[in-house]
Amino acid sequence: MAGTGKFVVGGNWKCNGNTASITQLVKDLNKGEIDADVDVIVAPPMLYLPKVQSPIDRQFKLSAQNCWVSEGGAFTGEVSAEMLADANVPWVILGHSERRALCGESDEFVGKKVAYAIKNGLSVMACIGETLQERESGATQDVCRRQLQAIVNELSAGDWEKVVIAYEPVWAIGTGKVATPEQAQETHAGIRAFMASAVSQDVASKVRIQYGGSVNAGNCEELAKQEDIDGFLVGGASLIGDAFITICNSAKYNTY
Numbered sequence: 585m586a587g588t589g590k591f592v593v594g595g596n597w598k599c600n601g602n603t604a605s606i607t608q609l610v611k612d613l614n615k616g617e618i619d620a621d622v623d624v625i626v627a628p629p630m631l632y633l634p635k636v637q638s639p640i641d642r643q644f645k646l647s648a649q650n651c652w653v654s655e656g657g658a659f660t661g662e663v664s665a666e667m668l669a670d671a672n673v674p675w676v677i678l679g680h681s682e683r684r685a686l687c688g689e690s691d692e693f694v695g696k697k698v699a700y701a702i703k704n705g706l707s708v709m710a711c712i713g714e715t716l717q718e719r720e721s722g723a724t725q726d727v728c729r730r731q732l733q734a735i736v737n738e739l740s741a742g743d744w745e746k747v748v749i750a751y752e753p754v755w756a757i758g759t760g761k762v763a764t765p766e767q768a769q770e771t772h773a774g775i776r777a778f779m780a781s782a783v784s785q786d787v788a789s790k791v792r793i794q795y796g797g798s799v800n801a802g803n804c805e806e807l808a809k810q811e812d813i814d815g816f817l818v819g820g821a822s823l824i825g826d827a828f829i830t831i832c833n834s835a836k837y838n839t840y
């Protein structure tokens with residue numbers, strides 16, 4: 585079963601850049617021609633969101649890379665979903681493997697974050713994916729299902745309109761080691777099948793599933809041709825304007 589949603593590409597700038605490099609990147613993105621039917625979202629570091637917001641072309645939607653799990657208050661260093669909505673930042677990336685691994689975010693915590701962000705009007709790119717050890721032990725689908733189940737537990741069926749699932753095998757993130765189109769397709773198909781059984785057939789066909797992990801201008805075309813790949817979440821290559829635009833335009837190879 586192929587996904588029916590519009591192709592969606594996110595650029596996760598992570599903790600990279602400074603005023604000069606981000607100003608240049610925005611200029612490069614604004615110069616790029618996006619000639620495919622695609623939703624494009626960029627996620628600068630939190631501090632730079634307002635600096636990107638006014639100069640960036642309206643075809644790029646803005647995302648934060650994280651937000652807090654509940655209402656704001658005495659949570660030093662955090663930013664709440666309400667603050668993002670108030671600042672007109674419509675998207676947030678949640679559950680990135682770097683936050684799961686480095687900041688100790690559990691499946692349940694990520695599930696609660698997704699629910700709270702949606703309740704406050706945000707759309708979410710919710711990341712899941714297995715480590716190398718988990719892939720090698722044949723646990724890929726189990727890990728993805730477990731991580732997704734924790735989100736399913738917190739959402740109603742209607743909430744899924746506000747969620748894009750980003751499947752990002754941890755071993756492929758920032759390593760230059762991309763999943764083969766067949767590996768990615770197989771896992772995406774498994775994720776969609778899980779969504780059909782855990783939520784509904786309707787949600788499974790509509791929910792968009794991005795692949796993330798060393799996507800670049802050279803490998804995006806073959807990945808985009810896969811029937812269950814509905815977009816990309818891009819790290820390193822999203823910092824290079826023309827490469828990111830090429831990745832966005834690979835949407836035209838997705839004919840499903």
Ligand code: PEP
Binds near residue numbers: 752756757759799818
């Ligand atoms: C990411 O961190 O979301 C990511 C996919 O990174 P990269 O493209 O650099 O592997």
